[in-house]
Amino acid sequence: MAFDQGLVDWIAEAMEPIGAVTMRKMMGGATLYCDGTIFAIVSDEGAWFKSDAVSDAEWDEAGCQRFSYEMSEGRVESMNYRRAPDDVYDDADALRRWASLGLAAGQRAPRKAKKKKQ
Structure with missing residues (x-):
């Protein structure tokens, strides 16, 4: 999985009124x-x-589908992420609306305990 840096930049720019967006590369995506x-x-x-x-x-x-991917053995897994509607790619207000749903879900998610250093 690769990602479009221009899309990341667009999301960060559109989200400026809400907060600072940072990125971490993971498994070819962001x-x-x-x-x-x-x-x-x-x-x-x-x-x-x-x-x-x-x-x-x-x-x-x-009608926003859930993020899914195929495991090496052919099993399909899904994650609690939804495909953004098409209007977020050219409408900053629409992007903020849908991204705010994602942000609220992230804020409600349980925090993972940090691993203790041994």
């Missing part, structure tokens, strides 16, 4: 954080925003 909270991933297929049980109905209503 994970995006807003003020330290994970809210999106960017792949070669586009942007995917974090979802959860609270926001799933809104994503379903918009």
